[in-house]
Amino acid sequence: MNTIYDFNVKQTDGSLKDLNDYAGKVLLIVNTATGCGFTPQYEGLQKLYDEFQPAGFEILDFPCNQFGHQAPGSNEEVAEFCQLTYHTTFETFAKIEVNGENEAPLYHFLKTAQGGLLNNAIKWNFTKFLVDRKGNVVKRYASKTKPEEIAADIKTILA
Template identity: 60%
Template sequence: MSIYDYTVKDYQGRDVSLAKYQGKVLLVVNTATGCGFTPQYEGLEKLYQTYRQQGFEILDFPCNQFGHQAPGTDNEIHDFCTFKYATTFPQFAKIDVNGDKASPVYQFLKDEKTGLLGGAIKWNFTKFLLDRSGQVVKRFAPTVEPQRIAGDIEKLL
């Protein structure tokens, strides 16, 4: 299996095959709108604007598993992000990243890069960087600000 074998729902409930991102450098992030890390949306958008023309995509997966910090519907979350942070990168439907109902995409990502503390996602804004062939290259803790990832993205582009 690769990341491209999965189909997910976008924030409007439509099926999206991740195969459409084949050949791109990807940053996959589990996000929340009411978290101390929520201002990272601004840095993520800056990364997206800087590198998207070179084949970079951010895949935003809201998650309400950590402190219920992503309340609301998928559309409400999308509206918040686009209004407050002017995000333009793809946003998907809210998912679970841990447990029995974890998204298969996140199960794949965790299996590929377990991180320092094991496979489980510890909090919102954990980031996975994938190369153009869909291989998980790095996993970043929530505390890693988006601008600190720029050098790793540039190496893959």
């Protein structure tokens, strides 16, 4: 597998989504949780989406319950929480695992393309990966990196 476009991921209803559908877009891929100290970042993510989506930007939200069980509930409940609480309009996918023997193949690819500090493991929720229009992973951001701190990088890649 050479780009993120080679992967399929599960949607909240269990059907598969081909990431090739996002070919030509700049993507921000985020593992999220609804009960995490970083959960308010959903507001900042939505602001990025509102600003850059018309120029070809998408956010792919992958809830993850691996860190302190901070994404409880069904896939539909998680998506509904995000939409009602933070008014998100970007796509929320089915819950996934980002580390370990059951990690999603997409996340294995992301972590291999942009390793973390000390090792490639995802340390916590709201780790973010920026992907260019050709499907290449160009940057990884830690959980504590606020969405607004990523805006300049998104603008550069969109240009």
